Amino acid sequence: MPLHLHLDPVGGVAGDMFIAAVLDAFPQLADGMQAAIRSAGLPQNIACKLIEHKDHALTGRRFVVGEPDSHTHSGHHPTHEQAVAHEHGHISFATVRSNLTGSTLAEPVKRRAIAIFTLLAQAEAKVHGGTADQITFHEVGSWDSIADIVGAAYLIETLDKHDDSQGTSWSTAPLPLGSGRVKSAHGLLPVPAPATTLLMEGMLVRGDELEGERVTPTGAAILRHLNCSAGIGVHPKRLIASGTGFGTRSLPGISNVLRVLVFEKTEQTHEESRIDHVIALNFEVDDQSAEDLAVGLAHLREVEGVMDVLQIPAFGKKGRMVSHIQILVQPADRDKVIEACFTQTTTIGLRVQSLERQILPRKESAVTAGHYTQRVKTALRPAGIATAKAEMDDLASHANSHAEREALRVAAESIALDKEQSNE
Template identity: 45%
Template sequence: MTLRHIHLDAVGGIAGDMFVAALVDAVPALRDRVLGDAAAVLPSGAGAPAFSAGASSGISVLRFGLEGGQDGHGDHHDGYGSYRHMVGLIREARLAEGTAGHAVAILTLLAEAEAGIHGVPVDQVHFHEIGDWDSLMDVVAAGSVAAALDTAWGATWSVSDLPLGGGRVRAAHGLLPVPAPATARLLEGFEWRDDGVSGERVTPTGAAILRHLVTGPGRPGGRLEATGSGAGTRELPGMPNILRALVFDTGSAAAARDAGQEVAVLSFDIDDMTGEEIGVAADRLRALDGVLDLALAPLTGKKGRPLTGFRLLVRPDALALVRERCLLETSTIGLRWRMERRTVLPRRTSGETVRIKRVERPGGTTTAKAESDDLAGIDGLAARRARKSEVETGR
């Protein structure tokens, strides 16, 4: 398997249709699979999924949408638009391998965000804004893209900072602020920018796709292999309304990894901060771009004084900035650092409600570990251990 990293450049923003169009523009071999999966979840009379070439601010783009439908909702029945109903439609459709799992994971993230906002159980969530057929189609098509690239490439994902937008968007509950509450909840921890252009720039579906795929602060690297641009329907003043996908062949990066990556090891000791202050400082330092890891250790200094030792692994290009932040966030008056080499095994994360990190080890073997954060919501140690064993062994 040749590993790829895909960087999403949210020039105009991101929505479900923009994501699908950008990736199919970059990887045309996805087109038939995506169209087949999208069509499989649609009822008769809802129309047909289609790609169309066009332009946005003079840039050639691809667009994805529903064509020829008699009614945006088709012949729906009681329960249409509910989380349970939409999951049922996805599970019952004849989809390519892996599509349903990714699509349900995206939809579940949306449902969990809505449930938290409205204070209802996930199973009672009703999607007012994404309850039409083209929105369901976008979720399934995005799941198809994610599954195909996970299988073929073990793809990893990153995203640029996101356009904040502004104003209000009309929803079933009235006028809501932009970013919409579900979008904001899903993208807590992501970087944003205000480019002065208002309107809804990141939709809830786009936000759920990012939350599902972008599992860390990854950065593009390797040989740029392909690019693609997916456009939204809205025209933005002074800029193209596009999501750009950049596909990197990380084979060269893998070779560098096998030879050993260079990292900076930065360390210092603290003897005059409270536990609460140390916890806050450690969280802020971990969140810095360029900090690969941070560990704390209890130490004993001269005259038996208790110390807390900080050890950070830092990308060499970020060392100067991280050194400065250490001196600002903690009470230390001195730092130590050195350069080391490290080897990192290839890894990828997938899964629905509980994500699994799979690591490729020498000799072709693979180990799997459930993400502990995803198990935290399960009540009882025995239940958490049972669920962990279940997802790691694939039972």
């Protein structure tokens, strides 16, 4: 059965917390992960272990990468770049990528680890200027962070191949935002750190009035790589395991843990709907002429990522007639569409909502009806009932009257439904 893993950032998210939580749920993966981290270049004289841990309320695991023992001689000598990276925590992204590329790490894990580091480098480059290849990691360049990212990459890749399934999906509860300042090689930075903030864009967050860094750059990069959905959704799932990973800090009144809940997806029949997420932009306009607003909304409909534009007449403040505008947008295109709203209309503010929606299985096909090629969208409703809807733009170009359009519509939809039933 395919797996779904839901992350519950009670205390926050960091690379070591992610590894500890996943291994608490899947302890059988610990040895393989350790071997992967070693093959990525972690010297033998640096301890790397999973330990049991408990606080005032919970028990779980911690993932610890220890300091090197200068008196230990294992016969394994790190490269000069690796030694500098550990001692000072300063290493360029180009060096990290080169070391991983040249390592004996399995190729799929290697690609994931490089992808996570690339996300970090791109975020840092945007914050500090320059390109990703010019970025030098500071705190992220230390051995523990390198082990965290490689270990996370191994676990993600291994779980994705679980039981030859369709691939493991991931979701997360809202992330604690944190507050205050955090020390870095660049001095004191606001929490979340600027690079972390960029990586968290589009994710749901919450505030709980606790100070300190709650999501680290490494943790945010892992979440971004996983492309986590917001919440587990409404489709039934079977809870089969859980894991608890502790961070290094202690938080007042709450366990500093990341929990992972492991679900087995139940079989989804062909008539069941699926979960999707969209962004809804809402605003009102009362000082733009109707004809100019119509032009502006027409432009908005053409912006990439816009799924629908709805205009509703309403009464606003002081009894004025207003146009209520709602635009549904793909999450990745939110900022671009917001900018277009401010460009094409007179609104000076809008409301942004992240919505979960249910979508029936559907597909679009082309049929030949009345010597015309007509696009028809079919959808599967509960109990396997199929419905069809002919594309009006095609009907309008093929027929000149209501009666002709109606006849063509009925014929095209009937053909599409017959075709759908014959394919079942």
